[in-house]
Amino acid sequence: MATAGRARAAPGLAGRTGAFPLLLAWAVATLCASGLELVLIEVKYEVFRGGFLQSHRLVHWPQRLAFSGLVLLVHAWLAGLGLVWFTSLARRIARDRHQLAFGFLFTWGCLATAALTARYQLLAYFSDAVSFGLLRDLAGGSIATALLYVADELSLMLAMAAAMAAALLLGRRTVRALLPPAPLADGPPLPRPWPGLLVLAAMLLPLAALLLPASRDADLEAALRKSLAYEAVVGLLNGLTDVDRDGYGLFGRLPDSHPFDAARHPMAFDRPANGIDEDGFAGDFQLPADEPAGAASVDAVPVVPAPRPNLFLVVLESTRGDVVGRRLDGRLVAPNLTALARRGSLLDAVHAHEAFTVPAMKSLLTGSLAGERPARSLFRVLQANGYRTSIFSGMAEGFGGIAETVGQDGRNEIMLDAVVLKDRRALTSTDEASLRIDSRILLDELETRLGEADWSAPRFVYLNFQEAHFPYAHPGMPMRLGGLPIPRASIGADQRAWLERTYLNAVAAADAQLGRLLAFLEARGLMEGSLVAVVGDHGEALFEEGYLGHGHRLDDAQTRTALVLSRPGFDSRLPLGQEEVRDVLLRAMGAEPPPALPRAPRGGVFQLIGDLESPAQIGMVEPDGRRTILDPASREVFFSEQERWLPYDALAPASAGRERADRLVQGWELRRWRRRQARPEG
Numbered sequence: 001m002a003t004a005g006r007a008r009a010a011p012g013l014a015g016r017t018g019a020f021p022l023l024l025a026w027a028v029a030t031l032c033a034s035g036l037e038l039v040l041i042e043v044k045y046e047v048f049r050g051g052f053l054q055s056h057r058l059v060h061w062p063q064r065l066a067f068s069g070l071v072l073l074v075h076a077w078l079a080g081l082g083l084v085w086f087t088s089l090a091r092r093i094a095r096d097r098h099q100l101a102f103g104f105l106f107t108w109g110c111l112a113t114a115a116l117t118a119r120y121q122l123l124a125y126f127s128d129a130v131s132f133g134l135l136r137d138l139a140g141g142s143i144a145t146a147l148l149y150v151a152d153e154l155s156l157m158l159a160m161a162a163a164m165a166a167a168l169l170l171g172r173r174t175v176r177a178l179l180p181p182a183p184l185a186d187g188p189p190l191p192r193p194w195p196g197l198l199v200l201a202a203m204l205l206p207l208a209a210l211l212l213p214a215s216r217d218a219d220l221e222a223a224l225r226k227s228l229a230y231e232a233v234v235g236l237l238n239g240l241t242d243v244d245r246d247g248y249g250l251f252g253r254l255p256d257s258h259p260f261d262a263a264r265h266p267m268a269f270d271r272p273a274n275g276i277d278e279d280g281f282a283g284d285f286q287l288p289a290d291e292p293a294g295a296a297s298v299d300a301v302p303v304v305p306a307p308r309p310n311l312f313l314v315v316l317e318s319t320r321g322d323v324v325g326r327r328l329d330g331r332l333v334a335p336n337l338t339a340l341a342r343r344g345s346l347l348d349a350v351h352a353h354e355a356f357t358v359p360a361m362k363s364l365l366t367g368s369l370a371g372e373r374p375a376r377s378l379f380r381v382l383q384a385n386g387y388r389t390s391i392f393s394g395m396a397e398g399f400g401g402i403a404e405t406v407g408q409d410g411r412n413e414i415m416l417d418a419v420v421l422k423d424r425r426a427l428t429s430t431d432e433a434s435l436r437i438d439s440r441i442l443l444d445e446l447e448t449r450l451g452e453a454d455w456s457a458p459r460f461v462y463l464n465f466q467e468a469h470f471p472y473a474h475p476g477m478p479m480r481l482g483g484l485p486i487p488r489a490s491i492g493a494d495q496r497a498w499l500e501r502t503y504l505n506a507v508a509a510a511d512a513q514l515g516r517l518l519a520f521l522e523a524r525g526l527m528e529g530s531l532v533a534v535v536g537d538h539g540e541a542l543f544e545e546g547y548l549g550h551g552h553r554l555d556d557a558q559t560r561t562a563l564v565l566s567r568p569g570f571d572s573r574l575p576l577g578q579e580e581v582r583d584v585l586l587r588a589m590g591a592e593p594p595p596a597l598p599r600a601p602r603g604g605v606f607q608l609i610g611d612l613e614s615p616a617q618i619g620m621v622e623p624d625g626r627r628t629i630l631d632p633a634s635r636e637v638f639f640s641e642q643e644r645w646l647p648y649d650a651l652a653p654a655s656a657g658r659e660r661a662d663r664l665v666q667g668w669e670l671r672r673w674r675r676r677q678a679r680p681e682g
Helices: 002-017 020-045 061-090 097-125 132-138 143-150 154-178 193-216 218-224 228-241 335-343 357-366 378-384 399-406 439-450 493-523 578-588 656-678
Strands: 310-316 345-351 388-393 412-416 459-465 530-536 560-565 605-611 614-621 627-631 636-639 644-647
Touching: 020 061, 020 097, 020 228, 061 097, 061 193, 061 218, 061 228, 097 228, 193 218, 193 228, 310 378, 310 493, 335 493, 335 530, 335 560, 345 578, 357 378, 357 399, 357 578, 378 388, 378 459, 378 578, 388 439, 412 439, 439 459, 439 493, 459 493, 493 530, 530 578, 560 578, 605 656, 614 656, 627 656, 636 656
Parallel strands: 310 459, 310 530, 388 412, 388 459
Antiparallel strands: 345 560, 530 560, 605 614, 614 627, 627 636, 636 644
């Protein structure tokens, strides 16, 4: 009788509740997701307390309330959209309103948790400068490979998936046990998707009215930009308000101040001398007076005169410029590199234009920004001079198109990279981005293959050592500096000393193989007739100022490396860009390369984070070593000697600061113009 009574009561209960279970699930999903994100934002960025390197903070309570309220509202709108989507899919298979509500709450909770976990797990290893575009660049242009950087902790992801599956089963049973049945057939029908979408569209208008002024408040917008939900909604609003279809709308970091003029917008290409300032910086772009009318001559092949020396070029992955002469516990970290610099030449201020491996290697080997002039490649130039080329690389040289750009896929006598040697890899992953070969294996191969080689014709031998790549250790790597390598799970700012020792030990391991190379040349009498050059592709931050890795901040730790030559007379402490290394090597070999394209006005090394067409930041290492950095989105300029950011628009037109900022912008505009000259189709 009790069972029958409960069954008879169910229709009435379902009729009274109607859509209430779904609305309750929507409210709970909104509060939980927004609350979790607000906590994570404060823990990571300290937007309320003003944490380390936090230039924008919310000091006043009205700002704090506005920030929290807007995060809640964008989550509510997205959860509403998710609810409409979920019910439209589940209405045909669901039988109970409570189970349907639980299914939505569980699904939305999993999606939100996964998205936030991926974002903040990534930031635990890298920095808040990382975007998906930067991950794509870090992964050599491969979107699939970029995703691996986010989901590298496979065991953690599998454990989370198992926990979610268990929670789903337990939750469904709990709902069935605690709540009475509410069959869909016994109550009001679920609303169709279209009315819900119309309601959401109507709600988007007042939400946009609130977000537009918030996006004009620098501190508030900087805090909101750290919310994934805000980025999603603002991306939608930008698409809807992009009237002239130039890719920019009225919201977010880069609002379009000329919404009806497709030629004028943030990151627009500023065409020279047309009387229009398309990008909104430094007035109308003017070509420098010393810019050549045609740049074809810079691609001319220089002649290496007889007797043509052998070239041994060793690239040390992620090796900072300060390792030369560096000591740990009284011991030289890189004794062979330091000795080579003392008897040869040290250029200790070489800066990466883009501190990622792929563009850095293309710049180094072609003498042009990110390989935009591939005809200048050392491989092509030296092969045209009769050199035999050999490659011994611990990475996959085809990664990100390096081999194709720099001509490594041409006439090589020996080609051994991490793909060819994959069965002897140092790490378990077979993904191209993760392949690493211990440099001891590379030297074993070099000694075997070149030990009895014919040296009557000059040789170009390219080596790439990967020991100092994150996580700075692999199974079997000797601990030359003592101690144990830091486990990847322990890497954090609180273990910086341990991390630094592990990193320096990796440098020491690579240096030991450099010593083997030098001994090989000495034993065969080849040292006198060879040029040995050692250079890093970029630097590496070890939680200096809170950052780990490279490519996330334009500073010395991440962008500065050193070039060491076995021949004296080329020492320099003036800042050089990686694209200048190629000509330094050719001159050290006795060649006279054609005059390079002039630097940006008044010299300096141009740098950027992201893509040249839409960079997150652009920067210039001034001839005196000072740095000027511009954030095009916030329109703020950083001057290293002042150690602070200043609004670009507040700089007096005739001031030294405005002149430096405009010179930096002109250098960026010049680079973009040159790229179009080198690639007319671009």
